[in-house]
Amino acid sequence: MNTNSGDQLKAAAETGDIDLLYTVIHDDPSILEIIDSIPFVETPLHIAASWGHIHFAIEVMNLKPSFLWKLNPQGFSPAHLAMQNDQKRMLSRFVDMNKDLVRIKGREGLTPLHFACQIGEVELLAEFLIACPDSVEDMTVRGETALHIAVKNEQYEALDLLVCFLRKNIVRGAGRTQYKILNWKDTDDNTILHILAQRNFEPQVVKALGLLLKTRINLMAKNLQNKTALDMAGNVDIRSIIELRSKSNSQISNAPTLAHKLRSNTTIRHKVRICILRIRSNILEEQRNTWLIAATLVATATYQSGLSPPGGIYQVSASDDHNMNITSSNSTISTPKNAGFSVLSGPGFFMFSILNMTSFFLSTIAIIIMIPSGTMDGVVVVPVLSFTLSYLFSMIMISPTFVNSMILLFVLYSLGVVLWIDVFLGMYYGLKPVIAKKLNILSLKQYCCNRRNTSHGL
Incomplete structure (x- = not known):
């Protein structure tokens, strides 16, 4: 140049x-x-x-x-x-x-x-x-x-x-x-x-x-x-x-x-979280997708079998002359007292519910574990937990005996209490600084008003 x-x-x-x-x-x-x-x-x-x-x-x-x-x-x-x-x-x-x-x-x-x-x-x-x-x-x-x-x-x-x-x-x-x-x-x-x-x-x-x-x-x-x-x-x-x-x-x-922080004591909640994160990190993406599909199918199948247990449930139909004609899903005659309950006997339904719930809970836990870490975890976890509670409620409604109903009800209440305690604790720790901040903002506004009134000789 x-x-x-x-x-x-x-x-x-x-x-x-x-x-x-x-x-x-x-x-x-x-x-x-x-x-x-x-x-x-x-x-x-x-x-x-x-x-x-x-x-x-x-x-x-x-x-x-x-x-x-x-x-x-x-x-x-x-x-x-x-x-x-x-x-x-x-x-x-x-x-x-x-x-x-x-x-x-x-x-x-x-x-x-x-x-x-x-x-x-x-x-x-x-x-x-x-x-x-x-x-x-x-x-x-x-x-x-x-x-x-x-x-x-x-x-x-x-x-x-x-x-x-x-x-x-x-x-x-x-x-x-x-x-x-x-x-x-x-x-x-x-x-x-x-x-x-x-x-x-x-x-x-x-x-x-x-x-x-x-x-x-x-x-x-x-x-x-x-x-x-x-x-x-x-x-x-x-x-x-x-x-x-x-x-x-x-x-x-x-x-x-x-x-x-590294030397601090590890709580049970932290240990569970560490275990889940380690499992997630060790799973390949292809394995995650395959296992997530399998767990979803198992959860869906067990949920459906819970609604329709072996032998079906007793049903009731009303005739035009208002006389009760009571039949079951397998044409077994029943009384109005048994309508909507499982045809299985008490011990038989108890064994079925144990095996069914074990499969259902393991599959839902697997779904939660397989979800990739991120800010969208709660969007999937909350519906899965709600799905689990609805499953337990359905099992309670079709249980043929009072003892089975009480056992399932105890499981439902226990799970519900644990979830609500976790939710309330999260809300408490999350809202505590927010509430304190709002109160302090009100105090700040009051202080500024007092300063303004003082400067104007009020």
């Missing part, structure tokens, strides 16, 4: 002259290849992005798509330069052509999404999040998320948008991503709440605090100085708001280390 061709190419990019671009290519056909071979270089696309020449930029991108990912000697891509020079339409075209450009990292690990948070471009930020939801997980070299950058630059509208996006995001794993990003720590182990707690008492700060306190943010997180957000609060009013929802550093025990 000669100097004259390079100067002409630069002039074409600065003016957006596509004709001059092709004149340079005609004179020096390898000029774009030579530029592309340089690791860090200012390409014609960098220049066009800075000047806002959209048509020229698209022409260059069609000729050399790799220029989109090139960093100049200052560590910026064309998308970064478009952000810095307020070329929003140019940036939108970049994202339309390749959504992954939202995540391209430049100097200090900053992405275009980070830049949008830094300067408070809310509309552009929303466009980036919709185009590439995973971009919210990108970090800078300082371990900062987009939320850290928004708080540090006091861009509270951008923070509000990011938090609302995390709460409304529905892609796979969105719940785990929300918790991770809200509680992410930078290289100083500061969460966004640590940084926000150090701000002055202003309406925007109070609003941002209220928004964060409604989320799953960890109020007990400590930074490298072993301080919580409450300890970092410099303003008395900010400290009072956080104090309604938090505990002081002296009241918070240190989080258990990984070594402590």
Whole structure:
């Protein structure tokens, strides 16, 4: 590449002259290849992005798509330069052509999404999040998320948008991503709440605090100085708001280390879960599918045989003259007292029910074990358990003797009690922090009202 061709190419990019671009290519056909071979270089696309020449930029991108990912000697891509020079339409075209450009990292690990948070471009930020939801997980070299950058630059509208996006995001794993990003720590182990707690008492700060306190943010997180957000609060009013929802550093025990967790006592529930997870991990996918089909067929067959035991059940039909003509499914005459019960004798039905229930319970347990681990476990487990309870209820209804009914009823109640205890415990531990959070939010609102009345001399 000669100097004259390079100067002409630069002039074409600065003016957006596509004709001059092709004149340079005609004179020096390898000029774009030579530029592309340089690791860090200012390409014609960098220049066009800075000047806002959209048509020229698209022409260059069609000729050399790799220029989109090139960093100049200052560590910026064309998308970064478009952000810095307020070329929003140019940036939108970049994202339309390749959504992954939202995540391209430049100097200090900053992405275009980070830049949008830094300067408070809310509309552009929303466009980036919709185009590439995973971009919210990108970090800078300082371990900062987009939320850290928004708080540090006091861009509270951008923070509000990011938090609302995390709460409304529905892609796979969105719940785990929300918790991770809200509680992410930078290289100083500061969460966004640590940084926000150090701000002055202003309406925007109070609003941002209220928004964060409604989320799953960890109020007990400590930074490298072993301080919580409450300890970092410099303003008395900010400290009072956080104090309604938090505990002081002296009241918070240190989080258990990984070594402590590994050495902790294993409960019976954990042992059962470990056993199930080990079985799942040792099963190949083809084996899982085959065994799951077999277990489902066995459960269905045993359920059906439970509804129609050997010999059938006694049935009753009413004639037109209202005289009772009582027959069984095998034409055995019965009395109204036996209608709906199994034809089998008491001992015979007891043996049948034991064998049938054993097969049914083993197959349903196998179904639960074969279900792959994931967030959808409960969607399958709950119907299976309900199916089991309905099976037991059916067996109770057709049992021919009182003793058999009582035994089956005891099994049904025992299983039901265990399930309800597990459900209530799960609801208790799940709703306990939510209820506490709601109560504290009400206290926070009351505190803000009192502050507002005090400031107005009421």
